[in-house]
Amino acid sequence: MPLANDGRATRATPLASDSVLPLTGGPLDARLPLALLEAVKAIDTPAAELDADFVHELRNKRLGLSETVLQQIRRYNDAVRARQRIGYDEVLALARLIGRRPDADLAFREAGRRWARAFVDTVSGPRRGAARSLPSLLARPIALSALRKLARRYMDGTLVRQGSTLVLDVQSPVSADAAPKGTGCGLYEAAFRESLQLLADADGAVDHVMCRTRGDARCQWRADWRRR
Numbered sequence: 001m002p003l004a005n006d007g008r009a010t011r012a013t014p015l016a017s018d019s020v021l022p023l024t025g026g027p028l029d030a031r032l033p034l035a036l037l038e039a040v041k042a043i044d045t046p047a048a049e050l051d052a053d054f055v056h057e058l059r060n061k062r063l064g065l066s067e068t069v070l071q072q073i074r075r076y077n078d079a080v081r082a083r084q085r086i087g088y089d090e091v092l093a094l095a096r097l098i099g100r101r102p103d104a105d106l107a108f109r110e111a112g113r114r115w116a117r118a119f120v121d122t123v124s125g126p127r128r129g130a131a132r133s134l135p136s137l138l139a140r141p142i143a144l145s146a147l148r149k150l151a152r153r154y155m156d157g158t159l160v161r162q163g164s165t166l167v168l169d170v171q172s173p174v175s176a177d178a179a180p181k182g183t184g185c186g187l188y189e190a191a192f193r194e195s196l197q198l199l200a201d202a203d204g205a206v207d208h209v210m211c212r213t214r215g216d217a218r219c220q221w222r223a224d225w226r227r228r
Contacts, residue, residue, distance in 0.1 A: 023173075031119055039114055042110065099175070
């Protein structure tokens with residue numbers, strides 16, 4: 001269910017004119033919209049303790065603190081536990097709403113990191129440990145196999161190895177047209193980088209080499225995945 005800036009439910013407003021190609025896709029794992037809303041909630045939550053009257057006022061002004069957002073977070077948490085997927089158009093409308101924020105880049109990147117931590121947690125502990133601690137000759141195939149499965153299952157993308165780099169290819173990133181200048185693609189960039197850190201102990205730069213907002217048919221990210 002899309003949300004207005006004051007937290008109320010509203011209809012999705014298509015932004016097809018801002019997108020070179022229409023974004024379409026099948027249902028998405030609920031961890032993605034959950035990460036988007038949790039990131040907004042974290043950003044909008046004051047760092048200091050506030051009196052009750054001011055907290056009530058903030059809830060009316062800040063999207064992340066609205067009751068509607070809190071209800072949606074509970075709904076997406078329930079969907080994760082039930083292994084239910086969320087309609088692409090619903091997540092698309094949510095991404096576009098967040099893209100209207102002045103801090104959209106911060107919100108998308110924070111959401112990307114949260115999203116990656118959530119889906120990497122689906123990999124068994126022993127496998128994650130082996131991917132990070134074994135000698136590279138043994139660890140790299142384990143990490144690559146896990147990363148490929150995660151990219152396919154949670155990002156609707158494909159991951160290929162090209163020498164010392166990994167290339168993530170996503171046909172219809174749900175946040176691609178959410179904000180000007182490809183800002184929404186920071187969601188996937190941050191998730192890609194975080195997953196590389198968590199599974200491959202890699203901390204290299206991630207380059208956005210193809211982007212739908214620049215007229216490409218898909219988005220593509222390239223990353224160095226050598227160990228730190």
